[in-house]
Amino acid sequence: MHRAIRAGAVLAAAVPALTMTAAVPALADGYCRADHVCMWEDANYEGSRYVDVRAGGPHDIHSWHGDNEITSIDNASDLTIVMYDNDNLTGFIGCVSPHQRIPSLWRNDEMESFIARDFC
Ligand SMILES: [Ca+2]
Ligand SMILES: [Ca+2]
Ligand SMILES: [Ca+2]
Missing domain, CATH: 2.60.20.10 (Crystallins)
Structure with a gap:
């Protein structure tokens, strides 16, 4: 879980919250x-x-x-x-x-x- 939490934090900092759902990169979370x-x-x-x-x-x-x-x-x-x-x-x-x-x-x-x- 630590990896997912860290990746989420990086994402939140990099893109506006509203675009996160549509723009979730397949590579980021490490989960299926x-x-x-x-x-x-x-x-x-x-x-x-x-x-x-x-x-x-x-x-x-x-x-x-x-x-x-x-x-x-x-x-x-x-x-x-x-x-x-x-x-x-x-x-x-x-x-x-x-x-x-x-x-x-x-x-x-x-x-x-x-x-x-x-x-x-
Ligand atoms: Ca390989
Ligand atoms: Ca093959
Ligand atoms: Ca082979």
């Missing part, structure tokens, strides 16, 4: 919306937010938007995220439990596709 899964380029939910999608899938991470670059994940859904090294859900990497946040993946910069489902 309910029922969504988000993935970032760097550790601790920083850098480009390459993935911000409703849980489900399968999802192919686009080659220009995070293939082999994902380092941190926020799973804000009730589902398990199953991660794969290659496109088309091949090359099993591991699972992210419902509502689990991983600030630094144990297999950094390898994921290329994933799916959200009821089991690992």
